Ligand SMILES: O=C(O)CCC(=O)C(=O)O
């Protein structure tokens with residue numbers, strides 16, 4: 001591996017404190033024509049994720065050689081910040097033989113590849129002591145969203161209001177109305193009234 005991208009300002013102190021990681025879960029993801037081309041925005045069941053692009057030969061959505069774009073939400077998911085951002089998500093270019101390190105609780109996804117095959121090694125690192133502490137992201141209070149989400153942060157599988165901001169990807173219209181985010185009590189003021197009534 002020739003280098004790793006680590007977004008600045010993405011502190012990992014709490015996640016790596018008190019002896020560090022207590023478990024790891026590693027797996028490969030594969031993107032190829034006729035199978036998955038990319039991955040919708042989501043969070044991981046990890047405290048810190050390592051994502052290494054191992055192969056093979058592919059072109060990204062903008063036809064770049066062996067590079068693809070990954071949107072990473074600037075804010076850590078917490079019950080206070082219900083998994084998506086009102087601030088613009090940053091775009092990280094993950095290219096062959098490089099690694100990306102990010103908090104599992106930050107929403108992220110992989111843009112579709114245009115051609116070829118992309119293979120990435122994903123390592124989910126968990127810290128049981130961090131998870132048991134009051135600072136754990138999923139122990140924070142879940143507050144109302146202050147404003148509509150950033151478009152780049154939207155997820156067609158998770159967000160009820162995805163279709164209010166952008167068209168569903170071809171063939172994925174069936175996800176309309178199926179998401180859970182944001183729950184009714186956390187809707188921003190200008191969210192469509194029909195969606196505000198939905199319960200979690
Ligand atoms: O393919 C990628 O770059 C992201 C994969 C990922 O986020 C995951 O498998 O959880």
Ligand SMILES: [Fe+2]
Pocket residue numbers: 042043044049108
């Ligand atoms: Fe992920």
